[in-house]
Amino acid sequence: MPEGQTVLSLLRKAEDKLSSVSHDLARRDAEIMLAHVLDTSLARLPIYEQRIPPLHIDQFERCVRRRQAGEPVAYIIGEQEFWSLTFKVNEHTLVPRPDTETLVEVGLRHLTPGKPTRILDLGTGSGCILLSLLHERAEASGVGVDKSSNALAIAKMNADQLGLLSRCELREGDWYEALREGEQFDLIVSNPPYIQSSDMLALMPDVREHEPHSALDGGVDGLDCYRRIASDAAFFLCRGGTIAVEVGIGQHEDVADLFVMSGLEAVSTHADLAGVMRVVAAKKAAES
Numbered sequence: 706m707p708e709g710q711t712v713l714s715l716l717r718k719a720e721d722k723l724s725s726v727s728h729d730l731a732r733r734d735a736e737i738m739l740a741h742v743l744d745t746s747l748a749r750l751p752i753y754e755q756r757i758p759p760l761h762i763d764q765f766e767r768c769v770r771r772r773q774a775g776e777p778v779a780y781i782i783g784e785q786e787f788w789s790l791t792f793k794v795n796e797h798t799l800v801p802r803p804d805t806e807t808l809v810e811v812g813l814r815h816l817t818p819g820k821p822t823r824i825l826d827l828g829t830g831s832g833c834i835l836l837s838l839l840h841e842r843a844e845a846s847g848v849g850v851d852k853s854s855n856a857l858a859i860a861k862m863n864a865d866q867l868g869l870l871s872r873c874e875l876r877e878g879d880w881y882e883a884l885r886e887g888e889q890f891d892l893i894v895s896n897p898p899y900i901q902s903s904d905m906l907a908l909m910p911d912v913r914e915h916e917p918h919s920a921l922d923g924g925v926d927g928l929d930c931y932r933r934i935a936s937d938a939a940f941f942l943c944r945g946g947t948i949a950v951e952v953g954i955g956q957h958e959d960v961a962d963l964f965v966m967s968g969l970e971a972v973s974t975h976a977d978l979a980g981v982m983r984v985v986a987a988k989k990a991a992e993s
């Protein structure tokens with residue numbers, strides 16, 4: 706085996722190549738991709754002096770080239786960790802973001818442990834929000850809706866992998882249109898597209914050129930999907946039920962207003978770990 710084919714030298718070369726696209730995360734990205742190629746976890750990545758077989762070196766170098774071309778690491782390795790669970794992803798699903806864990810936290814507060822509850826996730830994508838909630842609440846069941854059949858195929862694989870298929874239904878459709886007459890939910894969650902159309906070009910190239918625009922573009926003011934979701938929320942919520950949605954930076958007041966205009970009450974806003982107002986929640990009155 707020639708010199709220079711150890712874990713350490715491979716990582717160093719990759720870090721160098723990735724510095725212009727991954728910046729401070731170049732080393733981390735290289736480690737994640739090498740762990741993927743070696744079919745191991747980051748924590749179990751072999752010690753730096755260990756030599757890597759040529760086949761794996763070729764595979765790793767292909768991953769590095771894809772990353773150099775701007776493809777997100779999650780698409781290259783085909784998965785992303787979210788809520789300490791592993792979710793399959795591909796170019797049809799948004800890559801689950803850590804910010805979105807705030808929505809899971811808020812949602813959980815409204816799902817009483819031990820009580821059979823029904824959850825609706827609008828724009829489920831990879832299924833990360835719905836499936837994380839179902840994973841935490843063994844008595845809950847739910848419906849994930851998306852207009853992308855390709856995203857739903859991934860959500861189904863994730864539900865299967867997490868052993869949650871029996872407690873979730875995945876339906877294709879335009880927001881509430883996928884629901885049946887009379888269906889109501891204790892909790893509605895959504896992380897809809899919320900980027901203003903005019904800001905789409907200013908997104909980081911990784912996002913703009915690789916993630917599905919249908920998962921990102923929220924219309925002229927970024928609020929189109931919230932209008933749709935808020936307007937019919939009361940109809941599909943059980944009495945006393947909660948809706949909680951993720952919002953983009955600076956959108957929380959507008960979305961809170963939309964909930965109030967739709968007749969919902971007890972509107973609350975919740976910050977993510979960076980202190981950004983990230984989730985807006987509201988309730989349907991317990992009695993009418």
Ligand SMILES: C[S@@+](CC[C@H](N)C(=O)[O-])C[C@H]1O[C@@H](n2cnc3c(N)ncnc32)[C@H](O)[C@@H]1O
Nearest residue numbers: 799801828829830851852879880896897898920
């Ligand atoms: C921002 S992504 C969120 C994906 C996933 N829930 C997450 O948090 O990672 C928004 C999702 O909404 C879906 N979507 C967009 N418009 C929709 C519509 N009219 N009806 C249903 N789903 C829609 C997109 O396909 C995409 O999967």
